[in-house]
Amino acid sequence: MSTLLEVTDLSVAYGKIMAVKGISFNVDKGEIVTLIGSNGAGKSTTLRTISGLLAPKSGTITFKGEKINGLQGHDVVKKGITQSPEGRRIFPRMTVSENLDLGAFLRNDKSEIAADYDRVLELFPRLRERLTQKAGTMSGGEQQMLAVARAMMGRPELLLLDEPSMGLAPVLVELIFDTIVKIREQGTTILLVEQNALAALDVADRAYVLESGSVKMSGNATELASNDEVTKAYLGG
């Protein structure tokens, strides 16, 4: 399988605080790869850097063989990477359907956009009932669905999901993870960041365990899920 995203020796700092310290990983086409790790491990920082919201201190990020670190956020979207960010970050004073439209901001293919619109509403029927509601007035779970749906409207080759299950009731968590599997079946590669390590390892092909800015372990998701160290630290076992 061909490598879609390759992160090499990436370091990112906020002022003097090093949040990510030389991590390397890759995501192949068609995979679900998850980054797990406890609070402050540097997971969101990594995703924000891939999306061009932060500039790396050193290291490279290549996407389809092309270097993308140093690109601005909107140019990264053009290359085919979209993100559902931590904390949802939907546009609260716009309606659900306006939010979805913005997800397709860079696209011009009207009929394809309409098809994707139907596709995401099929994945999240709850959103269909609320198309004209102001997004900020929706429940947290509904906002999370909107954030994922909005990121899909960009029809990315690589979808970055930052804690899509955060703060959701168990039924919704299950729904979100089922949906992630479906999205991959429809041909989108996924890099998933999760606190909910058990669920993440369950849907992922491979995983990287981050700890205070470094990759501590990596490998096949099922194997990591049964690894003693991982179980102790992240799966509450």
Next chain:
Amino acid sequence: MTQAAAVEKVAVRQYKGTPGQIRRRRIELTAGLVLGALVMVWIVANLINSPTQFAQVFILGFRNGLLYALIALGYTLVYGIIELINFAHGDLFMLGTLFSSYFITVWFGQETSNLAGWLTFFAALIAAMAFCGGLNILIERFAYRRLRRAPKIAPLITAVGVSFILQFIGIKWNGSTPRNWPKVLPQSEFTVLGVHIAWNTVILLLVAAPLLLLLSWVVTKTRQGKAMRATAQDQDAARLMGIDVNRTISFTFAIGGALAGAAGLLYQQTTGTTNYNLGFQLGLIAFTSAVLGGIGNLNGAVLGAVLIGIIQGLNDGLPIGLGQKWSQTVVFTILILIMVFKPAGLLGKSTTEKV
């Protein structure tokens, strides 16, 4: 119904905030009603006393209100998108008046209202809008952009500095005393039911109203407008949608500046005077308008500006009133009253959308 349910129902119906909030709201309501009643009495007394004069100053006030609206929108657009009160905006308008004067009188040598004068007027409209829009882009690029992530006080102080720089250019360009210019708009007037209306009032309406409609269309209907609204709500999220945030902010400064340029030309051609400190005077009025309407809210800025224009017009021109020398005081009093009692403004915080 069980007793508990009954109690709960009463509680739900009666809860209207803490006692403090209720008292405060009552005081605000009473003060608002008293003030409103006084204003009504004043207006009715004048209306009965001298109806034609009332109509005349009302129209004049409305005209000035539209002019203020063009400037107020620049404050509100910029505040809406980067939460900066751009103190230099009034001075940009002032440079617009000077640019228009030079364009029409010095560079194109037009002094009378004839066909050439008219053509020059419309050329000046486009040129002044481009000049002020372009200048505003440069101001954002070089003075504000680097400070976007700095504490809010930093760009605020920078804005005051930019205001001084623009005033300095104004002094060099205009001189330190007011200057009179010939007007290329018709100076005649016509009479409807005994009310005199100047042609240049009509022209101002015909130029300003389409510009306001155009702006509203740009913001609500176009791709750029969508990008502006998204950027105003969450810059990083906008980036993740593929929106070029820097370009969007530049664009916002450009349209705010262009409206100020149009206002500069209209002011210069209706009053025939320019002065380096005009930006301070009209800027304050326009800023007050933006705050009155709810800063960040486009409809609010227009509403606030028209209200202030009319109030000022009535106060300055009616026989029973405080008169022109109290004009500024009236405007500042309005500003202070809003700041104290309704800091969100008339349309702020309601469901209407910011930018």
